[in-house]
Amino acid sequence: MTDSTFLYDDGDVDTNRSANGHLNDLIASRYSRRQTLRGGLSAMTTAVFGGVLLAGCDDDDLLQRESVSVSAGQAATTSAGRTVTLQGTASSTARTVSWTQVSGPTVTLNNANTNTATFTAPAVSASTPLVFRFTGTTGIGDASTAETTVTVTPATLDFTAVAKNRNDLVTVPAGYLVTVLYRLGDPISANTPAYANDGSDANFAMRAGDHHDGMSFFGLAASGATPDASASTRGVLVMNHENITENYLHPRGQTTTGGVRPEAEAIKEIEAHGVSVIEVTRGASAWSYVQASALNRRITPNTPMAFSGPAKGSAMLRTVYSKDGTQGRGTINNCANGAMPWGTYATAEENWAGYFRRNRGDAAGRTAAGQAKENTSLSRYGISEGRTGNYGWTTVTPADSSSTIFSKWNATAAADAAADGSADFRHEPFQYGWIVEIDPYNPQSTPRKRTALGRMNHEGVSAGRMIAGVKPAFYMGDDSQNEYIYKFVSNTGWSAADGTAADRLAVGDKYLDAGTLYVAKFNADGSGQWLPLVFGSGPLTSGNATYPFADQADVLINARIAGDLLGATPMDRPEWTAVNPANGEMYCTLTNNSSRSVSRTDAANPRSYVDPRTDGRSNSVGNVNGHVIRLRENGDTTEATAFTWDVYAFGAGSDLNKDNINLSGLDDSNDFSSPDGLWFSLPSNVAGQGANPVMWLQTDDGAYTDVTNCMMLAAIPGRVGDGGTKTVNNSTPAGTSTATTRVGKAPGATLKRFLVGPKECEITGITSTPDGKALFVNIQHPGENGGPDNITSSWPASQTGTPASPSRPRSATIVITRQDGGLVGI
Template sequence: MNKPNDPVRAIDPDDIDCNDSPNEHFNTVLNARLSRRSLLRGGMASAATAIFGAVGLSACSSDDSPGPVTPTPTPTPVPAEKLLAFTAVPKSLADLVTVPAGYTASVIYALGDPLNGTTPAYKNDGSDDNFDTRAGDHHDGMEFYGLSATGTATTSSSERGLLAMNHEATTDAKLSSFFLHANGGATTLPRPAAEVDKEIAIHGVSVVEVRKTGAAWAYVKESSFNRRLTPLSDIELSGPARGNALLTTKYSPTATKTRGTLNNCGTGKSPWGSFLTGEENWSGYFVRGGADDAARAGDKSIASLKRYGRSQGATSRHGWESAGSDDKYARWDISKKGTSLDGSDDYRNEMNGMGYIVEMDPYDKSKPARKRTALGRYAHESAAFGNPVVGQQLAVYMGDDSRNEYIYKFVSTAVWAAADASASDRMATGDKYLDSGKLYVAKLNADGSGQWIELAMSNTAITGYGAYKFADQADIAINARLAADAVGATKMDRPEWCSVNPANGEIYYALTNNSNRAVDPTSSQLVPDSANPRAYTDMKGSSAQSGNPNGHILRMKEGAGASAATSFTWDVYLFGAEAGASGGFVNLSNLTADQDFSSPDGLAFSPYTGICWIQTDDGAYTDVSNCMMLAAIPGTVGDGAKVTLNHPKANGGTLAVDTYVGKKPSAETLKRFLVGPVGSEITGICETPDGKSMFINIQHPGENTAQANLGDPSKYTSQWPSNAGYGAGKRPRSATIVITKNDGGRIGT
C-alpha cells in the first residue's frame, strides 16, 4: 500500500529495496514450461453508474459482552442467482465513488469520527485532537465480526457487527501530515510535540460497531465495543521470540512486550474469530545516527538493520524522534546510545519489535493484543488462512511488500479441531495455532513448480550463512528476510495482499508492479522473462513510465499434503493493462475497456459468493481513471496458453520471452465494479454473512494536494467525502463506505 511507483507520483519513503542478496529474481526462473492457465469465468457488459449518497451518524450504546463465535456455515448457493450480472462501471476521473446501476454506496466512518460520547464532533479544520478516541487515518484492511441483538458474538448476524480495521499511515507533505494541522504542520525539525502526538495516534487499528436500521447503515458512536490500538498501546510478544535478547529495550527489559503497532496494512480473519493485522512498511519511521555503525562496534545487528532498511544515517519519515525528550519520542531513535550490553538502557533494539502479524480479539478489550513472532518479521501485508480441514494443520499465507522480497507460509504444529471455531477464549486459541509451527519461504522454479523451504536451525543453509550468524529460532523469526536470503528464496515484485479461493484452496498473490525492468537493463534493472514478460514504455501525459507499471496476479496450488505441502505449482492468473495499449507486450490478458486496470493490490475472495475482488493502488493509469475495484470469477492453476514475446533490443535483434497467459476474460467473467475519488486507493473489503452489505475503504483521497494549497479548498485535488455530504470541512478524509443493492440482493449478482 501507499507505494507510488512512477515519476509522476511522489515517492513514498517506505518504497525501498533492501534485498541485496544474490538470490534469483522471479524474472529469472521461468524460461521453461508453464502450463496454460485460466482466468476468470463470469460476465461483462457496457457501463452505467450510480453515484452514492451519504449516511449520517447514529448515537446508540451497548454494554453487552460477547460469547463464543459459532462456526461459519457453508454458504448455500442460490440457484436462480447469476454472479456478475451487474452492468460494468466505466473508468472515471470524477471526485466521487461510482458503483453499478442498482447499487448504493454510503459513507459511514471517516478519519476523526469520535468513538465515544465525550469526544467532540470532528471539525476537519486542523484544530481537532484526541485522536486516540477517534477514527484513525488511511483506512485499510478490514474484517466484519457479527453481533447478535443482545450483543454476543455470532457469525450469522447481518444487521449488527464490529468492523476491525487498519489505519495504515497519513497523507504527507514533507515531514508533516498536513491535513491534520491547522497551518499544515512543520516542515523542518524539530517537530512540535502536539503535531507528533496527533500523527502517532492516527496510526494503528480501530474497532467500531456498525448497525443497520431499515436500509441504512451507520456506526454506533457510543458503543462499548469501540476502541483504538495505536503505536503507544501495550502489546504482548508471543511465540519463539518472546523473551529473546534481540527484543530487549528500555521499555521492556524482559523482552516480553512492546509498544504499539504501526503501518498496518492487510488483515486476516482466523477460523476461531480473531482479527489479524499486518505491520507493513514500518522501518522508515525510525531514525539511525550517522555514527551508529561505530557505536555498535561490528555487532551483527548492523547487517540486520541494513537488510530491513535502516542503514547508518537513515532519516525518519516524520521526525517524531525530534518532538522532545519524553520516552514516547525517544523510542523512534534506534541508535545505540546506552552503555548496557543488552540494550536495556536505550532503543537500539526497538525496531525488532515491529514487523509482525498482530492478533487481537475484536470483541474483548480485556485481552491484550499479541505479536505472533512465529510468523516471521518483514513488511507484512495480509494473512490468509488456508481452508481449515479437521485433523489437518493450518496454513497462513503471507507476503513481504517490498521490491524483490519473498512469499511466506506458516504451518501450525496443532491440527485443526472443529470445536475451536467456537472457542470462548479466542486469544488462547491463537496461542495454540500461531505460536508453534514451521515458517517457510517460497522458491519458484522455471517449470511452474515450486518448493516451500523451511526456515529453521536444522537447515544448514541458514546456520552456515556467511552474512549473518543465526543464534536460534527466535533469531530466524526476527530476521526472516536474512534467513530467506540464505536458503535462496525467489525474489518477487512486491507481494501485496494474498487470498485463498474457498472453492479449491488455491492461493492468489497481487504483485502490484515493477518500474525497474528493461529489455536492455542497466545494472539496477531486471530483464523480462516468462513470469514477468513485459518491459515497455507507457506514457502518462508527457511522462514516460518504463518497465512493467501495471502489475499482475500470481496463483499457487499446493501439492501433496494440502496446507502442510512442501511443493506447489503456480502460474500467472491475470495481467493488468490498459485496454488500448499498443503492441503485443502489454495487454496479454486481452482486457477490454470495461475490464482494464493497473496495479492490483487489495485481493479478497468472498466466502459467500466466491467472487474474487481485485482492488488497485495505482499511479500509472490515473491519467485515465481513478483507482478501482473489479469482480472476477476465477479458474484454476494451469489452464492457460503459451505466448512468445519478441522484444526488440536497442542494439538490434530481439529478446524472446515465452510466457503463459491465462484464458482471456469474457464479458461474463471480469467486470469493473467501483471507481473511487481522485487520488484515492481502493482497499479493505468485508461483507455481512448474507452477502447483502459490503464494506470498502477509500484511502488517502486528495493525496497529491500541495501543502501550499491548504488554505484554498478549490485547489485540493479531492474534497471527498465532504462533497458527498459527509461531515464538516472540505479537507479530504479516508473513510469506510457500505455498498448495498437496491433490490436487497447479494453484492456482485
C-alpha cells in the first residue's frame, strides 16, 4: 500500500509498548513467507485465525499480495452438437478458478469451477461466436481473467457414410456402439422363463412379440415410476409388433392337419402381434430392459379396447362381443406410431384386412338383408369373398367352446344371426383400421380407438407443432397402393398445461375426439388442398349413389370411400409421416408402387420405370424405389386448408439415369430404395433444434436387396421450394409418358447412410432419449425367407461374432450410442 492510505486517521495506532510477542512474530517463527503466500497454512490455522491474517496485510507484511496469471486457451471452431472442452490454466497463486459465459447463445457449462469445463455446442443457423471467461482468484480475492472464443457453425452429419453391404450384422459408423436390448421372446415378468428360441416357447402374452416396428421413449424419474419428459437414463419404451415370421415361432414351422390349425400354435401367433410396454434403464456400461418392472405389459389382439369419438356406438361396430358398438377387443398389424404431446403412445393398425376370413356367398346374404353398402365397404378395404384369413386362425376348434378369440376373425354373416350384427362377427372388420391411444405409464388403463382420425390402413400418426391457442394437426398415411394422405385438425386449441396432465387419456379425449379429418389433393403447380371429410358436405351425403352415408360415423368408418368421392390424389403407398419441429413442414414416405403405370403418373408421383436387377430375378416396373414428399402449410399453421409441396428425395440406385430416375443425384454414400420409417430428432436436444434438425430415414426394400441390405440414413433437409422443377420422361414396356414435378435441392452431403442392417431385415422404428445420446432402432424379421432347416440369418446372435452353429433369427431393438458419449449423428 502507499502512504496515502494514512491520510485518514481513525486513532487506530500502535501505543502498546509492552514486550509481549506480536502475532506476526508468532507466524514468522513457524511459517516461511513463501508458505504463507502459497496457501501453506493448515486448515486448523485458518480456522483459528480466520480472515484476520489476510485482511490487514500491506506491502510490508509477510502476507503481502501476489499476482495471479491465467490463460483461457486459443480460440476454436466447432459445429453444433459437438462436445466442447474449455481448458484453462492458472498460476499456482490461484486458490479457485471458474468458467463463465460472456456472450452467445446460452449453454450449460459442466464442471465450471475447474480448469476443464465442457458444454454441448448449441444449434445455430449461421456461424456464431460464443465467448467464455476464465477467472483465477487468490486466497485473498485478487483475480485475473482471460477470454476465449468458440465459434459454432451449423450442425453437420459428422460421420463417414456406411458402405452398402449384405453382411449379417448391424453396421454403424466408426465411433458408435450397438447394444441389443429387447428381442423376440424375451420375458417381461419375473416368473417367465428365458426364451429357448427353438420353437417350444409359449405365453407370448408375457414375452416380446415379433416384428418390432414403430416405437417411442417416455421418460421416468430416477426415483420412481413418475413421468419425467426430460429423463434420459430411465424410461418406458413402447413398441409395435407388426407381424410374425411363423416358420421360426414353432419347432418345425406351422402345423396344418386336414386344413385345421392347432390351438396352441394359433394362440402363440396371435399373442406375438400387438404392442410391448417395457421399462428400460441405462447402467454404467449399457442399456437394458427391466424384466420384472410393474410397468411392463403386452397389448395383443385379445386385449380389451374402448371406442372413442364420433363412431363410438355406431351400428357398424356392433358385434356379439360388443352389442352396442362401444367396446372392442385387440389391435393387430401395428406398424408405425406416434408420441402424443401429452405423454401417450399412438399405435396404427395397418394391414389388418388380411387377417379376416370371408366365405363365398356372404355378399349375397348381406344384400338380401338390406346391407348391400357393407359389401361396397368391405370390397374397398380389400376384404373380398373367398378369403381364408392370414394363418388360418378361424379353423381352430378351441378347448373352451365359449371362446371367440378365433371365430372373431370370420367376417362372414351368419345366416341365422340378427341382421344388425350383434350376434356374430360380420362387423368385426369395421373395428379395425384405427389409431389406438395407449397410456404407457398406467398398466391398468384401457387403450382407446380414436375414430375421429378415420379408418384406413393406418401407417402411423405424427403430431404437428403444438402452439398455444392453435388447433393442432395430426398427419397420417394410408399404406396401400394408390391411397391417400390425411390430416386431422382438432376442434380445440392447444394448451401447454395439458402436456403434463395426470389423466393423459382424458387429454386425448379433448384433442382427438372432436375435429375435422381432411384428405390431401396435390396439384400440378405445386399447390395442394386439404379436403374435409364431413357428412353432408359435397358428395358425402345419404343420397350419394356410390355409397349412401348415414352419418359422420359412416364417413369416418369409410374414409377411403369418402376420399375417392372428394377427388383426393392417389399416392405411391403413403407410409410414415414426420413433422420438422423447426418449421412445421410435414414429410411423408411413399415407399413404392408397382401399379404406378406410365398412364397414371402425375406431378406428385411422376415416375414409372424399369428397375434393373443384378441377381437374375425379373426386373421390377412402376415407381420401384419410392420417394419422400413434403408439404408446407399455408401460413405455416396447422389449421391451414391449403399447402405447397415438393419431393425431398427420390429413391434410386446411384447408377440409374439421373434425368428420369435418379432425380435427386444420389451417390454411393446415400442412395436408397423404398423409404419407410421417418422421424425427426427431438427438440429437447441440439440434433432436433435450430433451423435444420436431423431427420432419420429407414428402408423396407425388395428392389435394391441384390446390392445391399436395408438401411437407415440421416439427413439435414432443407425447405419446401429449395429446388426447382424437372420433367420426367417415363418409359416401360407398357408405353411412355411425361410428367413435370417439383424436386427439392439435391441432398448431397446432407444425406448419409448411417446404418445397414442384417440379412433379409427391414429397418423400422426409431426413437431416442431426450438428450439425444441414445438412439433406439428396430430390426424387423431378419432371415425372413428361411426356416428351421434353412436359417438364412443368425442375427442378433451374429452381432458379436459368427455363432458356432446357425441360430434362429429374432426381431430385436438395438440401442446406438457414441463411444465418446456425445449426440448421435452430429
